[in-house]
Amino acid sequence: DTAVSQTPKYLVTQMGNDKSIKCEQNLGHDTMYWYKQDSKKFLKIMFSYNNKELIINETVPNRFSPKSPDKAHLNLHINSLELGDSAVYFCATGTSGASTDTQYFGPGTRLTVL
Amino acid sequence: AQSVTQLGSHVSVSEGALVLLRCNYSSSVPPYLFWYVQYPNQGLQLLLKYTSAATLVKGINGFEAEFKKSETSFHLTKPSAHMSDAAEYFCAVTNSGGYQKVTFGIGTKLQVIP
Numbered sequence: 091d092t093a094v095s096q097t098p099k100y101l102v103t104q105m106g107n108d109k110s111i112k113c114e115q116n117l118g119h120d121t122m123y124w125y126k127q128d129s130k131k132f133l134k135i136m137f138s139y140n141n142k143e144l145i146i147n148e149t150v151p152n153r154f155s156p157k158s159p160d161k162a163h164l165n166l167h168i169n170s171l172e173l174g175d176s177a178v179y180f181c182a183t184g185t186s187g188a189s190t191d192t193q194y195f196g197p198g199t200r201l202t203v204l
Numbered sequence: 205a206q207s208v209t210q211l212g213s214h215v216s217v218s219e220g221a222l223v224l225l226r227c228n229y230s231s232s233v234p235p236y237l238f239w240y241v242q243y244p245n246q247g248l249q250l251l252l253k254y255t256s257a258a259t260l261v262k263g264i265n266g267f268e269a270e271f272k273k274s275e276t277s278f279h280l281t282k283p284s285a286h287m288s289d290a291a292e293y294f295c296a297v298t299n300s301g302g303y304q305k306v307t308f309g310i311g312t313k314l315q316v317i318p
Contacts, residue, residue: 094247121304131292133248133308145303180247187303189236190255195247 093117094196096181102202103171111166111199113181119194121145121187122164124156125180127198133180139164140187168201176203206231206297208278210309218317223267223282225312227295230276237278238296238306239269248294254278265289290316 094115103109115122123146124136138146142158153169164181178198184191211226229235236255240248252263259271269280280293295309 131242131311131313133294133311135306138303138305140303146305182247184304189298189300189302189304190253191304192238192250192253193240193248193304193306195249197247198245 094181094183094194096179096196096199098199099197100200100202102204104204105171105173107171108167108169109171109201110168111179111181111201113164113166113196115162115181115183115194117183117194118161119183119185120161121184121191122158122161123182123184123193124164124166125182125195127178127180129177137164137166138187145187171201171203173203176201206235206299206307208237208295208297208307208309210293210295210312212312213310214313214315216315216317217285219287220284223280223285223289223314225280225293225295225314227269227278227280227309228276229278229295229297231297231300233300236298236300237269237271238298239263239267239278239280240294240296240308242292242294242311244291251280251293285314285316287316287318290314 121140137156139158181196182193238253239251242248252261254271262268
């Protein structure tokens with residue numbers, strides 16, 4: 091069983107469209123994250139949820155809206171997609187959100203905006 | 205604010221040679237430090253972490269790292285490189301209190317030459 095799964099794996103879309111990426115975990119962890127990895131492999135945190143509550147909200151355009159319907163799911167909705175949104179988006183989980191937590195990453199969703 | 209600096213975005217070693225990937229940190233409080241590895245087209249996975257216990261930390265796949273406060277370093281080493289070690293390696297630092305917020309380095313791509 092995959093611990094952290096993301097769908098879709100690849101997403102190609104036109105500028106201006108709205109799209110969603112889904113993340114599911116079966117680890118029973120309390121904390122979930124969204125990261126963006128750009129073309130130079132730089133990885134930056136976007137959001138963090140703990141028990142469905144938003145904990146970290148980095149300087150991300152408000153076109154990005156995370157939603158956590160339950161502890162096992164964290165989805166990312168992106169409105170009005172722009173060329174600069176092209177990247178690989180990773181979902182990750184942590185046991186409790188403590189600073190010493192190991193994070194468990196999903197396989198990533200490669201978003202290409204044309 | 206905490207940060208890590210990875211020296212060398214690309215490192216090449218011969219199979220069987222020593223692997224040394226450098227990471228220096230900056231933090232106003234004692235840090236927690238991590239090394240993650242990313243294989244092509246995959247998410248990150250933890251190699252090892254320092255959480256203020258032993259300064260020499262052993263991880264998976266024969267890797268280890270030593271926390272040196274005097275040098276503000278947390279370099280990753282492996283005595284003998286294997287072809288399967290070819291990947292991107294990320295050093296990371298987190299805050300020591302509150303919910304975890306990870307800051308990643310830019311990554312070092314390790315090439316292993318047969």
